[in-house]
Amino acid sequence: MTGGGRPPTLSPFPARLRAAGVVGAGGAGFPAYIKARSRAEYVLANAAECEPLLKKDRTLLEYHPEKVFDGLELMMRSTGAAAGILGIKKKHEKLIRRLEEIAGTRKNVSVAKLGDYYPAGDEHCLVYDLTGRVTPMGGFPLDAGCVVCNVETLYNAALSDREPVTAKYLTVTGAVKKPCTIKVPIGITYAEAIEIAGGLKIRHAAGIDGGPMMGKVITDFNTLVNKSSGGIIVLPRDHPLIVKKVRSRPVFSRIGRSVCDQCSFCTELCPRYLLGHSVQPHRAMRSLMFAGGREKLHSEFALLCCECSLCSLYSCPENLDPREVCAAAKADLREVKTGFKNSALNTGRAPAPHPVREERKTPVSKLIRRLGLADYDTDAPFLEHDYEPRRVKIQLSQHIGVPCSPKVSVGDLVKKGSVVGDVGPDELGCPVHASIGGKISKVNEKYVEITA
Ligand code: SF4
Numbered sequence: 001m002t003g004g005g006r007p008p009t010l011s012p013f014p015a016r017l018r019a020a021g022v023v024g025a026g027g028a029g030f031p032a033y034i035k036a037r038s039r040a041e042y043v044l045a046n047a048a049e050c051e052p053l054l055k056k057d058r059t060l061l062e063y064h065p066e067k068v069f070d071g072l073e074l075m076m077r078s079t080g081a082a083a084g085i086l087g088i089k090k091k092h093e094k095l096i097r098r099l100e101e102i103a104g105t106r107k108n109v110s111v112a113k114l115g116d117y118y119p120a121g122d123e124h125c126l127v128y129d130l131t132g133r134v135t136p137m138g139g140f141p142l143d144a145g146c147v148v149c150n151v152e153t154l155y156n157a158a159l160s161d162r163e164p165v166t167a168k169y170l171t172v173t174g175a176v177k178k179p180c181t182i183k184v185p186i187g188i189t190y191a192e193a194i195e196i197a198g199g200l201k202i203r204h205a206a207g208i209d210g211g212p213m214m215g216k217v218i219t220d221f222n223t224l225v226n227k228s229s230g231g232i233i234v235l236p237r238d239h240p241l242i243v244k245k246v247r248s249r250p251v252f253s254r255i256g257r258s259v260c261d262q263c264s265f266c267t268e269l270c271p272r273y274l275l276g277h278s279v280q281p282h283r284a285m286r287s288l289m290f291a292g293g294r295e296k297l298h299s300e301f302a303l304l305c306c307e308c309s310l311c312s313l314y315s316c317p318e319n320l321d322p323r324e325v326c327a328a329a330k331a332d333l334r335e336v337k338t339g340f341k342n343s344a345l346n347t348g349r350a351p352a353p354h355p356v357r358e359e360r361k362t363p364v365s366k367l368i369r370r371l372g373l374a375d376y377d378t379d380a381p382f383l384e385h386d387y388e389p390r391r392v393k394i395q396l397s398q399h400i401g402v403p404c405s406p407k408v409s410v411g412d413l414v415k416k417g418s419v420v421g422d423v424g425p426d427e428l429g430c431p432v433h434a435s436i437g438g439k440i441s442k443v444n445e446k447y448v449e450i451t452a
């Protein structure tokens with residue numbers, strides 16, 4: 001058995017979260033102990049799951065609602081929050097009735113119903129919809145007195161006194177034989193997850209790792225499952241969504257420069273703009289026209305973009321890529337050390353939501369049709385399975401912060417739950433653990449391989 005370095009000095013619950021490797025399971029991968037040691041008025045459990053086709057949060061709540069509420073209460077106690085609110089879409093009526101029953105047995109905990117719009121799970125949108133508070137521009141939910149946690153993060157937090165994070169809930173859907181939601185050991189490949197789901201239905205497939213809006217296209221299904229994976233959506237390689245998502249910067253820049261007519265629909269429907277934040281993707285698009293051969297974009301109107309993709313995949317009538325342009329502009333601005341704090345747009349003004357924000361919310365049903373995913377919009381029920389991988393690769397970078405250093409060597413024997421990588425005591429991050437027992441068969445700077 002091996003172990004990590006000396007952990008930082010933390011109070012018991014944050015220390016427990018760090019030791020168990022609990023990080024944001026909704027895609028962000030932010031170490032949960034940092035949130036647990038902050039002071040907040042509200043803890044918000046994010047069950048909005050607004051990415052089309054993904055069902056893993058709903059499934060987890062169907063099977064382990066008590067544990068999620070346990071995690072919510074632990075986080076409330078740790079942060080001193082007076083209230084905990086679980087936000088979930090009102091379409092899940094039966095599940096909500098069960099959740100309300102459980103909430104009724106707990107203190108200062110409630111369930112709030114959200115509309116079926118995208119991106120209801122964006123943390124700034126969630127903070128506003130659940131508390132009526134607007135997160136300051138360039139700030140975090142904590143600046144509005146809130147800690148936001150995905151429901152799987154809270155589930156892992158509740159288990160953290162007994163077991164570290166070694167498994168992940170995933171939805172495997174799209175062109176697979178049995179769309180489903182499964183619990184799998186961290187470190188298997190998506191190819192293995194797809195086999196559990198009956199295998200591919202098509203020959204020339206690509207996948208979207210995560211939801212169709214914010215997920216990344218993969219053509220290699222040997223991509224590893226990690227702590228913040230949400231699922232895989234398998235589509236034909238020539239599906240318009242795949243084609244659009246892999247457009248390179250020169251291509252989307254050239255098309256954007258010649259086609260954008262500055263209609264500003266991208267801005268008018270942008271969820272952060274509708275919260276009153278200074279993000280205006282049409283003005284970032286305008287900067288394409290001035291970039292010339294230099295190709296660097298310095299539009300500060302991109303700085304507060306959360307890269308939700310609504311502008312690129314829904315709003316723009318010309319099928320352009322304002323999201324990619326905003327992401328490129330943010331990267332270019334980072335090079336010249338410009339962030340929102342030192343931006344000319346940082347006037348200190350408190351944002352006020354747009355008066356027609358409610359009317360401009362994007363229904364997920366319309367979004368699914370616009371994405372060309374209506375044929376794949378099926379249920380993905382929980383599937384019990386007995387798959388035991390022969391080999392896993394535990395990635396050393398599964399969280400925001402400093403990647404772990406390996407704490408094992410080839411030939412070491414590890415048990416399920418052993419620490420195989422950790423960060424330094426004063427670094428942002430937390431350990432990674434063996435998801436199966438076995439022998440260490442490979443160690444490099446990216447992963448630790450365990451063979452059963
Ligand atoms: S919606 Fe499209 S065409 Fe209109 S301003 Fe935005 S990027 Fe340009």
Ligand code: SF4
Nearest residue numbers: 270305306308309311
């Ligand atoms: S991706 Fe587009 S819609 Fe989403 S926050 Fe950024 S600019 Fe707004």
